[in-house]
Amino acid sequence: MNTFEIKITVKKRAAVRALLVSALQNMGISPSDFVITDSQKELAVSLYRATRAECQALVKNISKAFSGQVLINILRHAKKDWSTQWKTGWKPFPLTRSIYVVPLWQERRNIPSGKRPIFLETTSAFGTGLHETTRFTSQLIEFQKGKFQSFFDIGTGSGLLCIVAALNGARKIEAVDIDKDAITVARNNVRANGVSGVRFSATDIKTYKQSTQFDLVAANLITHDLLRLKSKIISYVRPGGRLIISGISLANLKLIKKEFGFLKEIKLMKVTEGKEWSALLFEKKL
Ligand SMILES: C[S@@+](CC[C@H](N)C(=O)[O-])C[C@H]1O[C@@H](n2cnc3c(N)ncnc32)[C@H](O)[C@@H]1O
Structure with missing residues (x-):
């Protein structure tokens, strides 16, 4: 495609x-x-x-x-461009304070001691960790370490965020993606990193029927989808739990803050801003 x-x-x-x-x-x-x-x-x-x-x-x-x-x-x-881009010139790189991303075909030798590797293949899915939106989401997940045991990844792409969540304490993980090829890639990546028990669904979050709530939910989607699906996304966060939204260009940040700011059930906790993109952390009120 x-x-x-x-x-x-x-x-x-x-x-x-x-x-x-x-x-x-x-x-x-x-x-x-x-x-x-x-x-x-x-x-x-x-x-x-x-x-x-x-x-x-x-x-x-x-x-x-x-x-x-x-x-x-x-x-x-x-779609093929992802695989070509990924394979040309990519080296291990830092994703968060404690995690390095390492292409699956490379050896571990370039990782500084004390850092944990995530081995990744992204032949067709978004989420190598080089993009600001993925990096900010990963860093906010790590920021929540110790505060969550269950994690829901909305639009999982490469599955990278599931692995980051597992490394930061998640025991129960679910992930959805509208693209079934992404789910195949995510399953392989999760397996390659020894993370087991992740429940994947190739589905549109708009029509997803599960009603389970999670301690931490991440949605790295385009602004249009974050806005139209905001109530559905928030419904997956347990009261007292946290929500990370990402994929927000700086041009759209004001709009997102305003639209999510109107919602009584959540409170803004943290904003991460980069050169072009931003990510937001919310808490769902009890
Ligand atoms: C920007 S990528 C994020 C990938 C990864 N979570 C990350 O943070 O790098 C967005 C992903 O969401 C998926 N997606 C887009 N709309 C969706 C929807 N309505 N329901 C489920 N997944 C969706 C896309 O297929 C894509 O893999």
Whole structure:
């Protein structure tokens, strides 16, 4: 399966960001549906769609609105790219204070003493740990060490977060992913790290029927899904338990804080912000 990215690039001028965002909003595209990359020279806005035809229809409208002032490209991201990217030039790297991620085919020799390795293969799933969203979620899981025994991973991808949770004390772990290939990768990764008893389901969290509650729940999803599924996600946290949400670009942080801030049953405990992404830790009130 491919993903198609519409990348709109503009040379930086004052106020261009606000103009672009409001023009896209006027076309019915919400800020939670795009990712903004703001470098010194230029500003890029990316929108993701499942087919090239969907992209072409949108590009037509965007081109009309900006009449040649912006550069628009449609980029195809093949699923296979994950395996190629992962295998070229990746070395063991620190994920949290105590954990190093090590590609499955590499030896353990590069890990500093006292660090624990997670051996990982991500042939088609998101979640190598190199991305800020995964790293921040892993660090927040480690921050909760000693406070949880059960863990629910919503959108598990490579299964990395299940392994991080197990290394930090989780005894009962469940994980779901809408992508059945990701579940296969996650199962293999969990097994390769000697973590047993994880219950995996290839399912959309929207229609997931289980009603068990967990001490700690992590959801690293796109902002749009975090917003539309927030009540469902929170329902899996036991009263007094914790929730980590991630996958939030800095451009969307204000919106997420506002929308989750309205909810009476949870309280914001911690915000992690990086260069482009952020993750939030909440407590569910008793
Ligand atoms: C950004 S990746 C996160 C992977 C991993 N948990 C991590 O933190 O690196 C999001 C994952 O959520 C899955 N996903 C997206 N929407 C979902 C949904 N509605 N229900 C279940 N899984 C979903 C995707 O297939 C993908 O594997």
